Amino acid sequence: MSTDFGTLLSEAPAIKSPAMGEIISGKVIRSDAKMILVDLGEGQFTGVISGMHMHSSTDDASGLNPGDTVEAIVIGEERTSGLFILSLRKASQMKLIKKLHSNFDTKEIITVIPNEANKGGLLIDLVGIKGFIPVSQLTPVHYPRVEGADPEKILEHLGRLVGKPFKVRVINVDKDGKKIIFSEKAAVEEQRIAALSTLKVGDVVEGVVSGILTYGLFITFNGVEGLVHVSEIDWGHVSNPSKFAKIGDGVKVQVIGIEGDKISLSMKRLRPNPWQILQDKFKVGDIVEAPVMRISQFGVFVSLDGGISGLIHLSEISSSMVKNIEDHVKVGETIKAKIITFDAQAKRIGLSIKALEEGSSSEAPAADAAETPKKKAPAKKKEVAAEEAPAAE
Numbered sequence: 388m389s390t391d392f393g394t395l396l397s398e399a400p401a402i403k404s405p406a407m408g409e410i411i412s413g414k415v416i417r418s419d420a421k422m423i424l425v426d427l428g429e430g431q432f433t434g435v436i437s438g439m440h441m442h443s444s445t446d447d448a449s450g451l452n453p454g455d456t457v458e459a460i461v462i463g464e465e466r467t468s469g470l471f472i473l474s475l476r477k478a479s480q481m482k483l484i485k486k487l488h489s490n491f492d493t494k495e496i497i498t499v500i501p502n503e504a505n506k507g508g509l510l511i512d513l514v515g516i517k518g519f520i521p522v523s524q525l526t527p528v529h530y531p532r533v534e535g536a537d538p539e540k541i542l543e544h545l546g547r548l549v550g551k552p553f554k555v556r557v558i559n560v561d562k563d564g565k566k567i568i569f570s571e572k573a574a575v576e577e578q579r580i581a582a583l584s585t586l587k588v589g590d591v592v593e594g595v596v597s598g599i600l601t602y603g604l605f606i607t608f609n610g611v612e613g614l615v616h617v618s619e620i621d622w623g624h625v626s627n628p629s630k631f632a633k634i635g636d637g638v639k640v641q642v643i644g645i646e647g648d649k650i651s652l653s654m655k656r657l658r659p660n661p662w663q664i665l666q667d668k669f670k671v672g673d674i675v676e677a678p679v680m681r682i683s684q685f686g687v688f689v690s691l692d693g694g695i696s697g698l699i700h701l702s703e704i705s706s707s708m709v710k711n712i713e714d715h716v717k718v719g720e721t722i723k724a725k726i727i728t729f730d731a732q733a734k735r736i737g738l739s740i741k742a743l744e745e746g747s748s749s750e751a752p753a754a755d756a757a758e759t760p761k762k763k764a765p766a767k768k769k770e771v772a773a774e775e776a777p778a779a780e
Contacts, residue, residue, distance in 0.1 A: 405432060405461045405471050410478050412458050418451045425457060425473060433470055434459065440474035443514070458482075479514050484564035491557040496574045498552050504545035506538050509553075516564045520555065524570035527612035529553075532598030532605060575610035582609035586650070590642045591657065596632045604628050606640055606652055613650030615640060622655050622662070623694030661693020666731040668692065674743070678721045682712050689724065689738065699724055703739035715740070 405411050405427055413425035413434060422437040436459055451457065459473035460481060490497055499518060501509035508525075511518035522531065522541070531544035554575075559568035586592075594608030604615040617625050625631065631654075632638060644651030669675065677689035680696055687699040704715050716722055728737035 403428075405434070407461055407463070410458055410460045410481060411473075412456055413473075415451050415453050415455045415457060417453060418455075420449075423451060423457070423475075425459065427471065434461070434473040435465075435470045436473045436475055440472075440476050443475035443479040476515060480516050480564065483513055483516060484560070487557050487560045487564065487567060491560050494556055494573075496554050496556055499555055499569060500552050501549050504542060504549050506542050506545075509545060509548060511569065513567070516567065518567040518569055520553065520569045520571060524558070524568070524572050526571045526575055526610070527597045527605060527607040528595060529571065530598070532600060534600055578610035582611050583645075583648070586611070586642060586645060588642050588645060591639060592642065593637060593639050596634055596636045596638060599629050599632065599634065601628065604632055604638075604654075606638060608640075611648075611650060613640070613642070613652040615652045615654050619643070619651075619653035619655055621694070622658065622660060624696075659693075661695050662731040662734055664693055665691060665695060665736070666729070669726055669729065671726050671729050673726050674723055675726065675738070676721055676723050679716050679718050682716070682718060687712060687716055689722065691736070695736070697724075697726075697736040697738045699738045699740055703727070703737070703741050706741050706744050 413427040416424040425434040460478040463472035503510040508521040531541045533540040555569035556573040558570045594606040597607040598605030640652040680690040688696045724738035725742040
């Protein structure tokens with residue numbers, strides 16, 4: 388029995404032609420530096436991959452051999468040759484966008500490497516797809532803390548982060564992959580929450596200096612960040628926090644306050660209080676030897692133990708009129724002086740050279756002061772204060 392060819396043709400399954408935008412698998416027929424020919428469906432169709440479309444993050448075109456299977460996306464058709472134009476690159480991008488949607492849904496932490504920076508953040512090139520880490524989504528370690536928010540200094544800081552790997556989460560990805568936002572902060576969120584839940588005042592933690600501004604040092608630890616205010620850096624006077632630490636330095640700090648996400652830290656409280664040490668060592672009436680640290684218009688500052696400086700008021704330098712302080716003392720000179728006031732709690736210590744002069748006294752007896760209260764006001768003029776010595780001096 389003969390079979391009618393027309394019947395066979397009508398009963399045969401329809402030949403499905405590859406559709407535009409379809410990701411299709413095929414076997415390599417030929418591959419060289421200029422193009423790749425791909426068999427699509429057992430000889431029914433042939434595809435060609437050339438130029439920039441040969442480059443993919445998942446398939447190495449230079450290593451493809453006849454018989455290898457590749458996945459490419461149909462981006463056109465050459466009507467004259469009958470070849471379908473394929474792209475490994477675009478197929479790779481489509482698969483990447485799909486993976487990023489999955490990352491977004493599962494909150495998976497991934498690693499990306501910025502290839503460029505602008506004043507708003509870090510740019511990432513993912514096989515031709517652009518991703519972005521905004522400045523606001525950087526962790527404290529990488530956040531550009533810049534005095535006065537100088538845009539040029541911010542860009543300089545961000546530029547130093549280009550080429551470094553970042554662990555991030557996808558926090559936004561649209562259907563076409565035209566707006567992909569990554570967050571480094573989101574990648575450490577669980578760690579930050581866990582750290583805050585157990586952190587308490589008095590804890591001593593080890594961290595890294597993540598920012599330096601005129602008002603203090605920012606310290607990052609366990610995914611959170613705290614501030615060592617300038618007054619908590621050292622027991623002495625601190626005029627420049629950058630003299631005490633550099634970005635990236637490891638430091639040990641004590642937690643002294645927690646208000647929501649705001650964490651206050653101290654470096655100085657992990658060291659002995661020099662005022663207490665000084666109080667244990669000296670009392671009013673004692674004579675000390677100390678070098679002159681600096682001279683001001685109202686007196687002389689001498690350097691005492693623990694970075695504390697005591698003030699010899701202008702009126703306590705000599706019993707005679709002092710026209711020029713440097714006629715009596717010079718910076719760097721070691722001098723003797725008597726302690727005439729000392730209040731460790733108020734951080735005040737006053738000294739006198741005049742009190743050492745024979746027959747001179749800078750302190751009025753307590754009884755006299757009680758009997759003649761009206762004379763108290765002039766006495767206050769001579770009361771001298773202390774200040775904490777600039778630690779850098």
